[in-house]
Amino acid sequence: MAALPALATVADLAAALGRTFTPAQEAQAQALLEQASSVVRAYLRLDITRATTTDTFTMRRADPALHLCGGVITLPQRPVVDIASVLIDGVARHDWWQEGNEVLVRSWAWEQPPAAHRPPQVTVSYTHGWDPVPDDIRAVVLQAANRALVNPSQLRAETVGGESVTYLVPNGGEALGVLLGELEKRALRRYKILSGTVRVRGR
Incomplete structure (x- = not known):
């Protein structure tokens, strides 16, 4: 890096x-x-500086009091300027949206394999930071x-x-x-x- x-x-x-x-x-x-x-x-x-990062995160269950969706991923770098792609367990998904620095997945079957055995791994490619500082x-x-x-x-x-x-x-x-x-x-x-x-x- x-x-x-x-x-x-x-x-x-x-x-x-x-x-x-x-x-x-x-x-x-x-x-x-x-x-x-x-x-x-x-x-x-x-x-802080503007950059594009591709990283993998563990999706967590959504809190019904906060999010009406199936799963949530929190992106550590802010501000989030653009999200290029979201892959869940290696498969591209399009049923997501962004709120602040969180990616919300519309639905997810948590009680069925493979999520029943381990949380889904989500790879996100996103642009973040400020330009200029x-x-x-x-x-x-x-x-x-x-x-x-x-x-x-x-x-x-x-x-x-x-x-x-x-x-x-x-x-x-x-x-x-x-x-x-x-x-x-x-x-x-x-x-x-x-x-x-x-x-x-x-x-």
Whole structure:
């Protein structure tokens, strides 16, 4: 699997700081942006950048109080932009529809083989993520990378707008690399429960 690109560029960071980097500083900035992007992705559990993925999931029974269908598959990457195909146990299906990041299968005979012995395996090919990266996500990546660039030893705490923000630093004082502060996590939080995605009907 190819490495995911940084969520902001060295040019973005240079423009935000109003400065020009030397070649050595550009390399350092690129490394820090890649670290910051990995930290943001890990926090959100999302790839963020637009991509197409084919993956296999275990279908679960639908909750009658939530879904009027036979089975449900939850896609981990959001937002879901398009679903190209849905295969259940290797067979293409068209009796499905999308709601948010869930694929709903119209009907399924759970009490008959093979579902009676094991849950169906569903292979979904879908496009997900943002293009371009949202400005607030990019801003958090730039801020986190810049903090590590200008303060490599990492502050233990600072006060921003009357609110204390703490950065984790080992007892020995050595830097941990790029970390997210509480205000940055708060700015990203809305992406952890995104619901407004494109709706696609099975064909």
